[in-house]
Structures are given as C-alpha cells and as structure tokens.
Amino acid sequence: MSTDTSPALPVRVPLVTQPMGILGSLNAARRNVLSIIPDLATRQPMVSGRTAKRWHMVMDPGALRRVLLENEGNYPKSLVTKNLLKPAIGDSMFIAEGAHWRWQRRAAAPVFSHRNVMNLAPIMTAAAERSAERIAAAGPRAVDMAEDMVRTTFDVISEVTFSGDGSFDSDAVHGAIDAYIAEAGKISLFDILGLPDWVPRPGRMVSGAAMKQMKAVADDAVEARRKRGPQGVPDLLDLLLEGEDPETKRCMNTAELRDNLLTFIVAGHETTALTLAWSLYLCAFDPRVQEKARAEVQAVCEGRPATGEDVANLPYIRQIADEALRLYPPAAMVSRSAAADDTLCGRQIRRGDTVIIPIYALHRHHQLWQDPDAFRPERFENRKDVQRYAYLPFGDGPRICIGASFALQEVVIILATLLGRFRFAPVEGRNPDPVMILTLRPEGGVWLTAQPV
Known part of the structure; x- marks a missing residue:
C-alpha cells in the first residue's frame, strides 16, 4: 500500500529516501512513476543523477521559467513522452515541435476563446445534471466518484467534439484509448534507454489494431462533417x-484534425475527470471546506444546476479545484531533453540530458508552500500570492495547456452542481491510492456516500 493514511492529511505518495538503480527505477516506475521521485526534491531547488543517462529534476521557479519560457526551444518534449503518446495522437500539437507545432497552435487558438468556451457551457451543465441523477439513484449506497466523473467528462468531450454525431462511435473511441493507455502506456525500458521509436515495444504491440481502427472511425467522422458543415x-x-x-x-x-481531436479527447476528458474526483475526495475529507463551498453554491445557484454565467461568482469552488490540482496534478511529472548545453541553478546541463519537472514535488515543496501536504483552498484566495512557476498544473510558457479555461469552467460547473445537491462523506477504509502511469489517478476509486441536501 503506497498511501499515507494519516488522519491529519489527505493521501499522498511516499517519496524515495534511498537511491535506486536502473532496474529498481524501472520496476518502481511501472507501478507508479511518482515513486521514483526522491524526497529531497521537495526540499532542494534541483536534484541530479544518472539512470543510463544523466537526468536533472528541477523545482526552482527561476530555472523552470528558463526551461518553459525563456529558453523553451532548447527543451523539446523528451523521447519517452513522444514514444508513449505518438501511437495514439500522432504528430498533433501536444507532441509536435518548432514550426510544425507553432502553426497548429495558431490555427487552434481561436477554438478556445472565452466566447466559444462559454457557448459550450450548457453541455457541461447537462452532463452535471445527469451525474446528479445517477448519484441520487444510488441512494445510500457508496458511489465510485472517480468512475462517474470519467463518464461525466467523456459525455462532455464527445458532445462538444462531435455534437453527438451519429457517425462517430464515441464509446468505441473511449474504449480504444483506455486499452492503449492500459496495455501500452507503461514506461518501457527501451524508452528510458532512449532507443529510437522504430525498435518495437513488446507491451505496445497489443493495442495497435484497436488504435488503427479508432483512427479510421475518426477520419470518417471528420470527412463526413467536412461535407455536411456545422449545424x-x-x-x-x-x-x-x-x-x-x-x-x-x-x-x-x-489526419491533422483527427490527431488534434484525439488529443483533446485523451487530454481533455481524463484530466478533468481526475481534477473532479480528487476535488470531491478532498471535500469529503474536510467537511468544513465542503460546507463553506455548499453555502457559496446555494447563495449563487439557489437550488438550480450551475451554468457558465455562474462560474465567475463561485470563487471558492475554483479555489478547491486549484488546491486539488496542486495536491494531485493530473500531469504530475513531465520531461524534456536538452537540445544544447545550458546552465540551471548554477549547474551544467549537457546536450542530451533529460530535464524532469516533477510537478507533484514542486507543488509540495517546503520552500514554496506552507504546510505543503495539507488541504487548504484558501491558499488561492489571492492568486497574486502564488508564485507563478511554483504552480504548474497546466504547464506554462508558449506550450501552456490550450484547453485550461475550458477545463476549469467544466470543473467549476460540475463540482458546484454536485455540492449543491449532495453532502459527500468518505467510506471507512477505502482511501484512494495516488498512482501515476500517464496521469495521476486515484487507484481503487473515490468511494463516497452522497446524502441529498
């Protein structure tokens, strides 16, 4: 069991206190990527080592600003990241580099304008209402809110992506993506050693057929819409x-449209579901926070589901989401490869070195956060108090998550709707276990009882 079940603090990952060799690191990473982070990373600005190749974990906000903004071109996404995701989402903007990334980002940026995101809010409200109906139907029985949030956010992403288009089998796409992540997403020793993509990965051969079929279905849906036009x-x-x-x-x-749509589906629904699941776990963990949130929702929504227009008037709900993203960031570790020599925190970075940003450790760093393992939404009451590169749930710099405003609007609408309807309580002995393979998931589920208010 890898959780800390201290009654004073929400669950957390115990970090490493002793060095691990390459096989120890590989075995640990295949179970939980975060378990390879040294505890030292929550107390030092930078930790370096060697596991087949040189690596540096960077937690210093100034150095992170250099990696993500000032010298961003020198730190492309690592080969590990690309090898893990390319079979699923191709050369989409999440993986592409340089000019190929820039033109895609410029073309897609208007898609996520405030006006377009607000226009899609009714879909989020409707999905929140369906979730509330499912929870109510369960009565006094505990509900796995992690599973329900995945269903709820997939409802949203399939509707906002394809408008419930009958030509697109969203369940088949969902199944293929889940199969790919489960069978093929675990870190391969070949990736850690930096072997090229054409060397076959044994665990990744399994789901190739399902992924190929999924891409064909998505291509057909794109072509059909191109002919039909918007409605x-x-x-x-x-x-x-x-x-x-x-x-x-x-x-x-x-092909480019399909890969970017699949990126939005892969990156957009599960990460949002995780933010919601962890937020609900934390609200059940701390009844004081939950009651304060409910009072805000009832004052603003007066018994109705939350809407896009309500989001700006629900600041405490947003603070809960922000704190959940601090404690359990969905992308809890990212890596880059140094394209040329550089210096970070006064330390030499050589061309080819792996630069790791352990966001999980950054968000729990003792020099950057007071009581870093404690759940305190009030930290975000004044956003100016939060050091910019100490908090990176969506990354930063030119490659900051393009869908961040969409995700936060969705989280606030769904969380507010559910907290306005139910009083959530934890189930004894069923704490979630924070485990990261590609994303930081609550292994074992988030089992809560929901009492109608």
Whole structure:
C-alpha cells in the first residue's frame, strides 16, 4: 500500500529516501512513476543523477521559467513522452515541435476563446445534471466518484467534439484509448534507454489494431462533417475545420484534425475527470471546506444546476479545484531533453540530458508552500500570492495547456452542481491510492456516500 493514511492529511505518495538503480527505477516506475521521485526534491531547488543517462529534476521557479519560457526551444518534449503518446495522437500539437507545432497552435487558438468556451457551457451543465441523477439513484449506497466523473467528462468531450454525431462511435473511441493507455502506456525500458521509436515495444504491440481502427472511425467522422458543415452551435470539430493559421494561411488536413481531436479527447476528458474526483475526495475529507463551498453554491445557484454565467461568482469552488490540482496534478511529472548545453541553478546541463519537472514535488515543496501536504483552498484566495512557476498544473510558457479555461469552467460547473445537491462523506477504509502511469489517478476509486441536501 503506497498511501499515507494519516488522519491529519489527505493521501499522498511516499517519496524515495534511498537511491535506486536502473532496474529498481524501472520496476518502481511501472507501478507508479511518482515513486521514483526522491524526497529531497521537495526540499532542494534541483536534484541530479544518472539512470543510463544523466537526468536533472528541477523545482526552482527561476530555472523552470528558463526551461518553459525563456529558453523553451532548447527543451523539446523528451523521447519517452513522444514514444508513449505518438501511437495514439500522432504528430498533433501536444507532441509536435518548432514550426510544425507553432502553426497548429495558431490555427487552434481561436477554438478556445472565452466566447466559444462559454457557448459550450450548457453541455457541461447537462452532463452535471445527469451525474446528479445517477448519484441520487444510488441512494445510500457508496458511489465510485472517480468512475462517474470519467463518464461525466467523456459525455462532455464527445458532445462538444462531435455534437453527438451519429457517425462517430464515441464509446468505441473511449474504449480504444483506455486499452492503449492500459496495455501500452507503461514506461518501457527501451524508452528510458532512449532507443529510437522504430525498435518495437513488446507491451505496445497489443493495442495497435484497436488504435488503427479508432483512427479510421475518426477520419470518417471528420470527412463526413467536412461535407455536411456545422449545424447549430459550432462544436470543436466545426471550429477546427474553420481554423486557419493567420500567418501561413494553412488549414489542418484530415489526419491533422483527427490527431488534434484525439488529443483533446485523451487530454481533455481524463484530466478533468481526475481534477473532479480528487476535488470531491478532498471535500469529503474536510467537511468544513465542503460546507463553506455548499453555502457559496446555494447563495449563487439557489437550488438550480450551475451554468457558465455562474462560474465567475463561485470563487471558492475554483479555489478547491486549484488546491486539488496542486495536491494531485493530473500531469504530475513531465520531461524534456536538452537540445544544447545550458546552465540551471548554477549547474551544467549537457546536450542530451533529460530535464524532469516533477510537478507533484514542486507543488509540495517546503520552500514554496506552507504546510505543503495539507488541504487548504484558501491558499488561492489571492492568486497574486502564488508564485507563478511554483504552480504548474497546466504547464506554462508558449506550450501552456490550450484547453485550461475550458477545463476549469467544466470543473467549476460540475463540482458546484454536485455540492449543491449532495453532502459527500468518505467510506471507512477505502482511501484512494495516488498512482501515476500517464496521469495521476486515484487507484481503487473515490468511494463516497452522497446524502441529498
């Protein structure tokens, strides 16, 4: 069991206090990537070592600003990251580098404008209501809120991506993505050793057929929409089809559209579901926070589900989400490869070194946060008090998550709707276990009872 079940603190990952060799690191990483982080990383600005190749874990906000903003071009996404995700999402903007990334980002940026995100809010409200109906139907029985939040956010992403288009089998896509992550997403020794992509990964051969079939289905859906055109409120596919890079006038072809849509589905629904599941776990963990949140929701929503217009008037709900993202960031560790020599925290970085940003450790760093393992949404009451590069749930710099505002709006709408309807309580002896493979999931589920208010 890898959780800390201290009654004073929410669950956390015990970090390493002794060095591990390459096989020890590999075995630990295959179970839980976060278990390879040294405890020292929550107390030092930078930790370096060697596991087949040189690596540096960076927690210093100034050095992180250099990696993510000032010298961002020198730190492309690592080969490990690309090898893990490329079979699922191709050369989409999440993986692409340089000019190929820039034109895609420019073409897609207007898709996530405030107006477009607000136009999609009713879909989020409707999904929140369906979740509330499922929870109510369970009565006094405990509900795995992690599972329900995955279902709820997938409802949202499939509706905003394809408008419930009958030509697109969203359940098949969901199943193929889950199969890929489960069978093929675990770190391979070949990836750690930096072997090229064409060397076959044994665990990754399993789901290739399902992924190929999924891409064919998505291609057909894109082509059908291209012929049909938009109907009603434009969804993400409509907006991407209209998208054009203002500098080069380039538009996405079918394969590029499909890969970016699959990126939004992969990155957009599970990470949001995780933020909601951890937020609900934390609200059940601390009844004081939950009651304060409920009072805010009842004052603003007066018994109705939350809407896009309510989001700005629910600051404490947003603070809960922000604190959940601090304690349990979905992308809890990211890595980059140094393309040229550099210096970080006065230490030499050589070309080819792996630079790891252990966001989980950064968000629990003793020099950056007071009582870092404690759950305190009030930390975010004044955002100016939060040091910018000490808090990176969506990354930062040019590659900051393009869908951050969409995700936060969705989280606030769903969390407010559920807290307005139910009083959540934990189930004795069923604490979630924070485990990261590709994302930081609550292994074992978030089992809560929900009493109607």
